[in-house]
Amino acid sequence: MELDVRTVQRWLVRGPDGGEDGRRGPPCPPANKLSEAERQQLRELATSPEFVDLSPHQIVPKLADMGFYIASESTLYRLLHEDALDAHRGRAKPPTRRRPDPHTATGPNQVWCWDITYLRSPVAGMFYYLYLFLDVWSRKIVGWAVLEQECNEEAARLFRQICANQGLDPEGLVLHADNGGPMKGAT
Structure with missing residues (x-):
């Protein structure tokens, strides 16, 4: 916080709580109060x-x-x-504020989360995209892929493929993501 030593010493002289506020308020209330x-x-x-x-x-x-x-x-x-x-x-009618339903995992393969990470390529301005799916309960990486383009169709295909590899029904699984563009399109 970069406080001067002398400032702290003055505060301690006033007492452990810093003492009273020494600033003065306005001399009189505003005329139009x-x-x-x-x-x-x-x-x-x-x-x-x-x-x-x-x-x-x-x-x-x-x-x-x-x-x-x-x-x-x-x-x-x-x-x-x-x-x-x-x-x-x-x-x-007043606006209704409804919180999204919280998803709690009580065992493995109930709630997954996923994200896309940009990976640098040898060419400046070009990236590879790491698609990573993680089981929230066990923190186990259940699937991943590195693709050359960011595409919600590829993400959906990858999700179905990972579910098939795990022997899971995609309908019974909660898939959580931040609200990035490809996440909204694929989930």
Whole structure:
């Protein structure tokens, strides 16, 4: 972290926790800071039936059309966030966040992972591609091939060939990969 020795010594003099923060805040609050009454008025407006489904982006112009201006859009966003009122607002259905199902291997040949690694060739700018399939449970390399091109059809063919060599049904196997282009096309 490259701290100066003298800095650390000053911290230790203040105490084991570094002492109080010696920085001074602003000398006085900003002149345009909202009063507690204005904050309460904004809360009541944002939770009123007329505005409860609207975002601050819609509330502020609507209030301006009615002749009211209490705070900016960003201040209203900040106030809603502080009061935990910034949940989904609007008529649209909130987005559903669904995590992918976790795959847990409890034995060999249940979950495989695979990847493609670039291997340098003697020619500058040209590569060979190592396709490697690994059993997640045993960490055993179940199959690999070095090919001259990166192709999802070749990856699928190689996967079927490795499954046949292992005596496995490809349908009963979970194949995990990062989301590279050939991985998406072949799995």
